[in-house]
Structures are given as C-alpha cells and as structure tokens.
Amino acid sequence: MVKQNNFLKDLRLNRNLLGILVDPDKLPLEDVGLLLQNLPENTTHLLVGGSTVENDKTQLLVKAIKAASMLPVIIFPGDYSQIAPQADALLFLSLLSGRNPEYLIGQQIKAVKYLQKTKLEVIPTGYILIDGGKTTAVEKVSQTKPMPQENCKAIVETALTAEYLGKTLIYLEAGSGAKNCVNPTIVKAVAEAVKIPVIVGGGIKTQEQLAAVYKAGGKMAVIGTAFENDLKTVKNKNNENICRTYTYSHPR
Numbered sequence: 001m002v003k004q005n006n007f008l009k010d011l012r013l014n015r016n017l018l019g020i021l022v023d024p025d026k027l028p029l030e031d032v033g034l035l036l037q038n039l040p041e042n043t044t045h046l047l048v049g050g051s052t053v054e055n056d057k058t059q060l061l062v063k064a065i066k067a068a069s070m071l072p073v074i075i076f077p078g079d080y081s082q083i084a085p086q087a088d089a090l091l092f093l094s095l096l097s098g099r100n101p102e103y104l105i106g107q108q109i110k111a112v113k114y115l116q117k118t119k120l121e122v123i124p125t126g127y128i129l130i131d132g133g134k135t136t137a138v139e140k141v142s143q144t145k146p147m148p149q150e151n152c153k154a155i156v157e158t159a160l161t162a163e164y165l166g167k168t169l170i171y172l173e174a175g176s177g178a179k180n181c182v183n184p185t186i187v188k189a190v191a192e193a194v195k196i197p198v199i200v201g202g203g204i205k206t207q208e209q210l211a212a213v214y215k216a217g218g219k220m221a222v223i224g225t226a227f228e229n230d231l232k233t234v235k236n237k238n239n240e241n242i243c244r245t246y247t248y249s250h251p252r
C-alpha cells in the first residue's frame, strides 16, 4: 500500500511551522491534557522523542496524545526503540555530522523490522549536530562531536551530501537546551544551498529567535526545553500567575 507523504508535503508547501517536542521521559501520561491545553497557539505539529527514553514510554505517550488531539505526531527518535506505530511520521535520522556507524547506519537497520509492520511515513533525514555552546545529550549518547558554528562551509557541504544521498529533509540541531541556537546565517546558507526543507532546533527560547529561523528559510522550528520549563511553571503555580519563560506564544 502506498503511504501518504503528508508531513513532507506540509514542509514543502508551508512556512513558519512550529513543532513542539515532547520527551516521553519528562512528561507523565496524566499531564497530556495539561500539555495540549498549554501549547502555543501557533503549534502545527507535535514531535515526540528524546536522546534516551525508557522502553514503551514513547508508544504510550503517542497513544495518549492521539486519543486527545488532532495534531500530527512525528517521532523524533534517539534510537529505534522509540518507533511508535500510532504516530503519523518518523524522522529516519542519520547523524551525518558524526562518524559513528551506529548512528549513521546501525540504528537504521535495527529499525527496519519494526517499520515494516507500520504505516508510518518514514522521512529520510540528514541530522546535523552543531555546537550550541554546551555539551548536549545528543553528543553524549551518540559519542560524536558537533560541528563548529564557525565552519558554515562544512555544514553546508554536509547538508548537500545529505541531499545527494537522497535524504528528503535536513534537521539542523544545536542540541536540547543549547546555550546558542543555530546561527541564522547557517540556516540561510543551508536553506539556499539545498532544495529539500530545513528544520531547526535546539535552544530556541524567544520570539526573535523563532522569527529568525523562519526569515532565514527554516520551514519548521522545534522547541522542547523552553516549553518544558513553561509547562513546569504552569503546573507549579496551579494555573495561577502563569509566568511564561518564553515569549513566542500568545497569552491565553
């Protein structure tokens, strides 16, 4: 059966997409309602995943989200154990900034027998880790070094390599909770060099940073940590006195 390419179509046809990243290890299932009620108004997609996630948590979380929301759910996996058949799509990542065979091809081969049993839209993605000013979980888990922001040429060449290899998407990643997000000059250089859509994530906290991603040609920005912090504040204050740690969402 031919699978519908909806997520990739969304990325090709639209701009200013906002993906909120939910880490199954950090969001208790009973907080799915809280999550959905507090999403930024401009959220277009939910991404689910983490560098490390306990067994079965991703599948349970995706199931709970799908039961309560119409938003498309995209798996953004740190490893093959996070494949959840109830999701809409899966970023089939290859960590091209590194040279660890496990994250270039090993995880992908391990994923196949699970993917064959699903109808997930599988999106071959060139995943490029860029130095965000601190050591991040992706770096630790993959045991690879990020590419320096100063070396824009090498980053562009890596993105072009991804395109020549047949990847249909590029993800420029500064890492979860990065001090510095990917510089817009890098986003612009990559977006101008490749024909495939570019997603940007890592360390995005403000409306200005979000706008800069879109202005530079990024089709989707992904926000995880800033939203996690926001949700903690909402929870701690029992919905009173909400003090948002970022400013990109409209006040409710």
Ligand SMILES: CC(C)=CCC/C(C)=C/CC/C(C)=C/CC/C(C)=C/COC[C@H](O)COP(=O)(O)O
Binding pocket: 021, 049, 050, 051, 076, 077, 078, 079, 080, 081, 083, 091, 092, 093, 094, 095, 102, 103, 104, 107, 108, 111, 127, 137, 138, 141, 142, 173, 174, 175, 176, 177, 178, 200, 201, 202, 203, 204, 222, 223, 224, 225, 226
């Ligand atoms: C099934 C399959 C092909 C799995 C791919 C395995 C692979 C090659 C993984 C790459 C390395 C890795 C550990 C990826 C983790 C992905 C992930 C969830 C990263 C967290 O992203 C942060 C996001 O950009 C938002 O940042 P922030 O707002 O600062 O939290």
Ligand SMILES: O=P(O)(O)OP(=O)(O)O
Binding pocket: 023, 049, 050, 051, 052, 137, 138, 176, 177, 224
């Ligand atoms: O799973 P990640 O990569 O989002 O890392 P962290 O748990 O440090 O947020």
Ligand SMILES: [Mg+2]
Binding pocket: 023, 176, 177, 224, 225
């Ligand atoms: Mg995180």
